[in-house]
Amino acid sequence: MIYFDNAATSYPKPEALYQEIGSRMKRYGANPGRSGHEFGLRTNRAIYETREALNQTFSGDNPLHFVFTANATESINLVILGLLKDGDHVIATETEHNSVLRPLELAKSRGISVSLVSVDEQGRVNPGKIEAEICAQTKLVVCTHASNVTGAIQPIEEIAAITEAHGVFFLVDAAQSAGILPINLSKAKIDFLAITGHKSLYGPQGIGALYVREPMSLPVIKTGGTGSRSSDLNQPDVMPDRFESGTLNTPGVLGLQMGLDFVRLQGREKLFAQEYALTQVLMKELNRIPGIKIYGPPIGEPRVPVVSFNLGDLDSAEVSYILDDEFGIITRGGLHCAPLIHRRLGTSQQGAVRVSLGAFSTKQEIEAFLEAIRAIQKMM
Numbered sequence: 001m002i003y004f005d006n007a008a009t010s011y012p013k014p015e016a017l018y019q020e021i022g023s024r025m026k027r028y029g030a031n032p033g034r035s036g037h038e039f040g041l042r043t044n045r046a047i048y049e050t051r052e053a054l055n056q057t058f059s060g061d062n063p064l065h066f067v068f069t070a071n072a073t074e075s076i077n078l079v080i081l082g083l084l085k086d087g088d089h090v091i092a093t094e095t096e097h098n099s100v101l102r103p104l105e106l107a108k109s110r111g112i113s114v115s116l117v118s119v120d121e122q123g124r125v126n127p128g129k130i131e132a133e134i135c136a137q138t139k140l141v142v143c144t145h146a147s148n149v150t151g152a153i154q155p156i157e158e159i160a161a162i163t164e165a166h167g168v169f170f171l172v173d174a175a176q177s178a179g180i181l182p183i184n185l186s187k188a189k190i191d192f193l194a195i196t197g198h199k200s201l202y203g204p205q206g207i208g209a210l211y212v213r214e215p216m217s218l219p220v221i222k223t224g225g226t227g228s229r230s231s232d233l234n235q236p237d238v239m240p241d242r243f244e245s246g247t248l249n250t251p252g253v254l255g256l257q258m259g260l261d262f263v264r265l266q267g268r269e270k271l272f273a274q275e276y277a278l279t280q281v282l283m284k285e286l287n288r289i290p291g292i293k294i295y296g297p298p299i300g301e302p303r304v305p306v307v308s309f310n311l312g313d314l315d316s317a318e319v320s321y322i323l324d325d326e327f328g329i330i331t332r333g334g335l336h337c338a339p340l341i342h343r344r345l346g347t348s349q350q351g352a353v354r355v356s357l358g359a360f361s362t363k364q365e366i367e368a369f370l371e372a373i374r375a376i377q378k379m380m
């Protein structure tokens with residue numbers, strides 16, 4: 001099997017994760033933060049070390065400002081539905097994933113107005129367009145860092161400078177960028193960073209995080225047991241308890257720590273350089289095949305290792321199916337949970353075949369994929 005669906009979830013994970021997760025679950029098997037016994041304290045320490053690793057990875061100001069969630073989607077919901085109230089205005093872009101667009105749609109039904117800024121043909125956002133939409137009611141700007149359809153990278157530092165100047169909160173959806181692109185919370189005033197553990201951070205599924213710069217600025221929408229201040233019926237304000245109710249996904253946190261270790265030891269920059277180089281080979285060779293249309297930034301321009309394309313008028317789901325069924329190559333066809341960018345690209349009907357590379361992708365796999373596409377093209 002050749003696995004080119006890393007934008008959906010990275011596979012394989014680092015070998016250490018498969019080898020060690022069971023023994024770590026035995027060693028750190030208590031409910032963290034619920035009891036004073038040594039077993040619980042030890043588990044809690046392991047959880048804290050993962051917060052520290054996140055804080056280090058993203059140059060944060062405090063490990064306790066990283067809250068564990070199930071995924072980027074939950075992190076985004078906590079911000080959009082917690083922060084915005086009737087009468088508020090929020091700005092996002094048409095390249096957002098449904099994990100942003102759907103909470104925004106729900107927000108609309110609660111009296112919040114939403115502006116969606118258009119992107120250029122390559123899927124890139126012009127920060128000036130975001131600034132132009134800011135008005136007195138604007139409370140939040142949301143922007144995906146890297147598109148899961150076009151691979152385009154958005155200038156989040158520039159956008160952060162704009163939101164900071166206007167006193168507006170900034171939420172970055174880092175689902176496709178955490179672990180592969182630089183994100184520096186001490187350089188850019190990102191108020192909320194939504195992270196998922198199972199893509200370029202190489203952790204298991206079901207674990208994510210939300211960075212919250214000013215915890216008291218975000219009202220809570222989820223309350224419950226935290227193991228702290230148990231006599232108080234109100235949610236504690238202390239971090240991370242303010243946003244972490246109910247028992248944590250401890251195996252997920254332990255796995256995420258191994259994923260973070262893997263990225264640190266390999267080197268994020270090295271991983272990016274390796275995957276970018278393969279992406280460029282892929283794009284150059286695909287371009288030589290008659291009938292191929294590639295979406296997103298052109299060859300030589302920055303992008304994450306995601307390449308969406310179509311082969312003539314062929315249905316993208318059909319091409320993806322043939323790749324899987326006849327060649328054992330896993331890609332994703334159809335729409336990619338981001339309907340507005342498909343509208344912009346003119347692919348709402350056809351969808352697009354998406355190839356997404358990861359740390360373990362190889363040149364040989366790219367060559368086998370190109371052979372398969374050439375064979376499919378001849379069948380057309």
Ligand SMILES: Cc1ncc(COP(=O)(O)O)c(C=O)c1O
Binds near residue numbers: 008074144146176
């Ligand atoms: C850009 C983007 N945002 C958000 C998400 C949601 O991630 P998760 O399903 O891990 O919550 C995805 C997942 O593919 C994504 O590509």
